[in-house]
Amino acid sequence: MLDDKGYFYIIDAILAVMLLLVVFLVVNAVISIPSPDYSYDSRDITKTQDTMEILSGKVNFTDQTFLSKISGILKDNENSKESIREVSKLCKDELGSFNIENYRFSENNVLKGKVLASSGDYSKASDISVATRNYGDYSYSLSTWQ
Numbered sequence: 001m002l003d004d005k006g007y008f009y010i011i012d013a014i015l016a017v018m019l020l021l022v023v024f025l026v027v028n029a030v031i032s033i034p035s036p037d038y039s040y041d042s043r044d045i046t047k048t049q050d051t052m053e054i055l056s057g058k059v060n061f062t063d064q065t066f067l068s069k070i071s072g073i074l075k076d077n078e079n080s081k082e083s084i085r086e087v088s089k090l091c092k093d094e095l096g097s098f099n100i101e102n103y104r105f106s107e108n109n110v111l112k113g114k115v116l117a118s119s120g121d122y123s124k125a126s127d128i129s130v131a132t133r134n135y136g137d138y139s140y141s142l143s144t145w146q
Helices: 001-031 043-056 064-075 081-096
Strands: 104-108 114-119 129-137 138-144
Touching: 001 129, 043 129, 043 138, 064 081, 064 129, 064 138, 081 104, 081 114
Parallel strands: none
Antiparallel strands: 104 114, 104 138, 129 138
């Protein structure tokens, strides 16, 4: 008779371990479900940041960055209308080579928010991604959207 009670204790212990395992797996599954509050599409953010990084970077020490080039043009000509037109043309050409459909490139510090190049309708823009880089006294912002 003592042996019959031993089987019940073993079965009871196995059921308790199985129950703990199931509870652990359920808790683990609930924790690993992604929360919609923290998920967003970061593809556009990185695209904008990468584009500004390309504009502000150089290949080697003897190269001049795009931002230093346009800043030099503006500074040398004392931000004249002609230099702004020249820089705007350079910006349109450069940003056009990146195949960005909707963008706005502006200088925010010296020129007080002057838009140097744009494509698309900014007034209807949603999900705007912005990247800003500084060069000297100039602060450039690139905004992209869908």
